[in-house]
Amino acid sequence: MPLLQPAITREEQHSRQIAYWLFFCAAVIFGMILLGGVTRLTNSGLSMVDWKPLMGIVPPLSEADWQHMFFKYQQFPEYQKINMGMSLEAFKSIFMYEYLHRVLGRLIGVIFILPFLFFYFTKRIKAGLTPKLLIMLLGGGFQGLLGWYMVKSGLVDKPDVSQYRLTAHLGAAVLIYSFILWTAFGLVSPKSSQPSQLKTFAYRLSGLIFLMILSGGLVAGTKAGYAYPTWPLMGDSFIPAGLYSISPGWLAAFEDITTIQFNHRIFAYVIVALVLTFAAKALKSDIQGPAKIGLFFMLGFLVLQVTLGISTLIFYVPVPVAAAHQVGAVALLSASLFVSHCFSNRLQ
Numbered sequence: 001m002p003l004l005q006p007a008i009t010r011e012e013q014h015s016r017q018i019a020y021w022l023f024f025c026a027a028v029i030f031g032m033i034l035l036g037g038v039t040r041l042t043n044s045g046l047s048m049v050d051w052k053p054l055m056g057i058v059p060p061l062s063e064a065d066w067q068h069m070f071f072k073y074q075q076f077p078e079y080q081k082i083n084m085g086m087s088l089e090a091f092k093s094i095f096m097y098e099y100l101h102r103v104l105g106r107l108i109g110v111i112f113i114l115p116f117l118f119f120y121f122t123k124r125i126k127a128g129l130t131p132k133l134l135i136m137l138l139g140g141g142f143q144g145l146l147g148w149y150m151v152k153s154g155l156v157d158k159p160d161v162s163q164y165r166l167t168a169h170l171g172a173a174v175l176i177y178s179f180i181l182w183t184a185f186g187l188v189s190p191k192s193s194q195p196s197q198l199k200t201f202a203y204r205l206s207g208l209i210f211l212m213i214l215s216g217g218l219v220a221g222t223k224a225g226y227a228y229p230t231w232p233l234m235g236d237s238f239i240p241a242g243l244y245s246i247s248p249g250w251l252a253a254f255e256d257i258t259t260i261q262f263n264h265r266i267f268a269y270v271i272v273a274l275v276l277t278f279a280a281k282a283l284k285s286d287i288q289g290p291a292k293i294g295l296f297f298m299l300g301f302l303v304l305q306v307t308l309g310i311s312t313l314i315f316y317v318p319v320p321v322a323a324a325h326q327v328g329a330v331a332l333l334s335a336s337l338f339v340s341h342c343f344s345n346r347l348q
Contacts, residue, residue, distance in 0.1 A: 014124035019187035021115050022180050028108050029177045030330060035101050036173070037326040040166070040220060041319045044097035046078045049155060051148040057106055059099055066092065078159035105144055112137060132183050139176045146172055163221025163254070170217040174210065174330060178337055185341040189290070198285065199343040201278055205271075206336040212271055213329045215264045220326075224257035224264070229316045234262060268309060275302050282339075291342035298335040305332050 008016075039045050049072050060066045070091050073079050079086065116133055119125050125133065150165035219225050228234040243259050244252040252259040275298060282295055308325040315321060 011126055014119070015126060015187040018119055018125065018129070019184045021119075022184035022187070025108065025112055026177055026180045026184065028104070028111060029173065029180070030327065032101070032104050032108060033170070033173055033177070033330055034323055034327045035097075035104060036170070037220075037323040038319060039097045039101045041317070041322050042094060042097055043078075043082075044094035045101075045151060045161065046076070046098075046154045046159060047073060047091065047095040048098045048102065048151075049073055049076050051151070053106075053144070057103060060095075069095065076155050076159070077157060078154065081159055102147075105147070109140060109144075112140060129183075129187075132179075136176060136180055136183075139172070139179070143169070143172050143176060161221065163218050166221040167214055167217030170220075171210075171214050174213055174333065177330065178210070178333065181334060181337055182341060185338060189341060196343070198278070198282055198287075199340075201281070202336070202340040202343050205274055205278055206333065206340045208267075208271060208274065209329070209333045209336050212264075212267045213333065215260075215267050216326065216329060218254060218260050219264050222255070222257050222260055224261040225312060225317050225322070227257045227261055229313050231310050231313050234258070234265070268306070272302065272306060275299070287342075289342075291339055294335055294339040294342060298332065298339060301328065301332040301335050304328055 048069075060069050066088060070088055073091060073095075083090075116137065120130065146165070146169050150161050150169045153162040153165050154160055228240065232238065234240040240258055240262060242256070243262060244256070245259075246252045246256050253263055254260070279295055279299055282291075287295065305325070305328040308321060308328050312318070312322045312325045
């Protein structure tokens with residue numbers, strides 16, 4: 001006779017509904033990170049030179065509207081120093097990437113706020129969860145402001161956004177995404193028996209992957225990926241000349257393209273070594289169930305991410321590959337967070 005599954009309570013049913021909503025929000029943010037990468041790689045991010053949080057949802061609808069937007073763009077350094085003579089059709093192309101990026105940001109706000117209000121007023125949110133959801137909401141608003149703060153840095157004399165602001169914008173998006181994902185995991189993941197000695201290792205690994213994503217933000221913000229399109233060597237040596245050559249030395253890690261690319265490579269090597277070490281220890285300790293599946297996803301994403309990273313370098317930063325490399329890092333972090341959550345959600 002088959003075993004009967006225990007009926008879930010109304011609170012558990014509501015928690016699952018909220019979890020599925022949060023997973024959907026996380027998936028859209030994942031797409032937002034991908035589109036943000038494409039926008040940056042196509043040099044489209046400075047095509048919209050003003051910020052209208054409410055009216056900015058309406059695109060140019062007539063030829064006169066397009067001419068007006070193009071005229072405003074022509075008043076700023078990117079057109080005057082880089083794109084002088086650009087046609088209106090070429091402007092439309094870069095404008096649409098940035099426009100879609102901003103519209104998707106507003107859409108994320110809608111798909112978060114409306115269900116949140118529904119769950120809140122129908123009293124479906126369990127105790128202790130509302131503050132977390134409010135933090136997500138405030139984080140999304142802050143992310144919008146941070147995005148405009150980043151764009152403003154490229155509308156001055158130098159038509160490039162600050163690598164610090166770009167990295168902060170990327171990092172904030174990944175933090176919000178990770179917090180949403182972690183919260184959703186907590187609403188649907190059953191407790192399981194996992195070896196407790198790997199919990200700290202799993203947490204630290206997730207933290208290091210996040211730091212590697214920030215390192216990638218510095219590479220993107222300084223265009224350091226173009227400097228040495230070779231692998232495994234940088235030019236003709238593994239350790240290139242000129243590392244940490246500017247003064248003060250610590251500033252090179254943030255502003256010298258040779259140092260930035262070298263550090264990102266070393267970070268990647270460290271991550272590979274640690275993930276493989278963690279996987280060996282976890283398999284030896286006989287992890288079971290979802291944690292084991294998550295571990296295999298981690299290894300798969302690691303192989304994919306290394307392949308994409310090397311390909312981005314040697315093919316001189318092609319847009320599809322480089323954009324996939326950016327979201328590949330987020331996919332790797334997602335798998336790492338899932339495994340970390342499995343270790344934190346242990347049976348006592």
